[in-house]
Amino acid sequence: MAKKKNFEIGGPAPAPVIPIFPLNTADRAGSASVDILLPNGRVKQVDYSEYLGLGFNDTVLAIVGVLRAMVVAGKPEPLSLETIANSGLVNWWQFCKERAEQENPPVLASINRSTMESYAGWLTMRVTPEGEPWSKNTARTAFAKTKTILQGLVERRLLAGSDLFPRNLFPGATSTQNRRAYIRPLSDTERERILRPLSLEVAQVFDGTHPGSALTQLSLCVFAIFLKTGVNATPFLELPRDLGNCFLDHPRVNRKVLVTFKRRAGAFTTTPLEPAETKVVSLDVYKLCQRVVEMTESEAESAVGTQLEGQLWLYQMADGALRTLSTQELSGVANAFTGRHKLIRDDGSRLKMSSQLFRNTKINRVWRASKGDLLATAKSASNTPAVAERYLTVTPDMLEEHRLAGEVLVDMLSEKAGRDATPHSGCKDSLNGELAPKNGEHCIDFLSCFRCKSQVIIQEDLHKLFSFYWALFAQRSRVGSDNWKKLFAWIVRVIDRDIAPRFSPTIVAREKERARNEPHPMWRSNAVQSALRSVL
Incomplete structure (x- = not known):
């Protein structure tokens, strides 16, 4: 598996601890800026002076000192240090500012495990400029970047390192559905x-x-x-x-x-x-x-x-x-x-x-x-x-041929009455439909719906349908390539080839992305996803 991005200070051997400027040095008191020389010739200047005077000056100056020491040591590398300053510490200072406004400024003596847990929780509540909540993986990355700097304070005995950073604050953050938005390949x-x-x-x-x-x-x-x-x-x-x-x-x-x-x-x-x-x-x-x-x-x-x-x-x-x-x-x-x-x-x-x-x-x-x-x-x-x-996105054409047997209703509001709900769409008659058991019990074989004439798909089903679609993809690493191709790949192909083109491309793209980021409750739980693997 590919290595995760590492924002740690050291490499194969521990980086030497370079002393930072003493916190009470008068000529440093008014300066909270750091220059980072980048390999492409640019100089990135970060200035945290705006956070001085808010009640946690010692934290600001200590972190600035650590940043300067890292610049001198060259670890982390300048580009990594730039992202740490931009997207790690930017969030940390906003968190500290809000704590100070609540009359609980995070001075060095008060930063402990509870502070880190609160910061992690605060990150998970962040939203993008468009109003979308951060993914768990985004929050985890921001925390890791901040941790790199705080770990520098621990190494200099300015923070108590024992049990400071709880483990697994963002469970499941690196799973596929919690990673950054997938960029659809070009047709x-x-x-x-x-x-x-x-x-x-x-x-x-x-x-x-x-x-x-x-x-x-x-x-x-x-x-x-x-x-x-x-x-x-x-x-x-x-x-x-x-x-x-x-x-x-x-x-x-x-x-x-x-x-x-x-x-x-x-x-x-x-x-x-x-x-x-x-x-x-x-x-x-x-x-x-x-x-x-x-x-x-x-x-x-x-x-x-x-x-x-x-x-x-x-x-x-x-x-x-x-x-x-x-x-x-x-x-x-x-x-x-x-x-x-x-x-x-x-x-x-x-x-x-x-x-x-x-x-x-x-x-x-x-x-x-x-x-x-x-x-x-x-x-x-x-x-x-x-x-x-x-x-990978869609199933290749070499897979076994399947065609949708049911109906796709674009103008569907008048047709909606009388449909039975299925885990991903709808059915004309789950008791007596084409593939129903016809023994007085409702049909529960939802994987066969896509080759059943009784299946009915309407626009309102798209969120649930594509949540099911992504749930199928999530099984590839769990059931093995051969089993996945045999059991699920044809369904993905039917959705991509026979169903999606019947609706507006804009609506399909919107619902597909929505389903990836916010799965329908039907396909959100691990128990339901494990039911897919039970067909093996």
């Missing part, structure tokens, strides 16, 4: 919708006729390679200028093997020598990177002797400062590209390029091309089968 038409304008603009970049800035041109090249290879963004943006270190020769003519380094795994990612859809990339991608080397030659000369020396994705800002591409810059270029070409998805929603979208798309295309071979799909993505399975 063939959506992929073509992006590919046509992107290929034209990248050709202009290659020829030197593109009117955009250096940042825009480099980002378009990156997105073209993301679309073709499905590589992870951060390792790819860290490629060296010496292409001989990241593109290896392939036995097949005009082929190269792309090699990247993923810091979380602590290993280089290489591609199996397979001719099918893998990260073995065509020579055009290699030539595009060669063109980038030529485009950034002057920037590379200016970067000699700096931390950016040897980097590939260099560009110069208006003020002359050198930078390398980051995911933030890519997002801005993607927004502009979407607006420029008025890109939309099949359901009418906005279509924005991202590395995660292209990776999902690539892995699903490999899955279909390999006729459902999960091991081959995982190898192509340099993942374990369990991780690769998270990217």
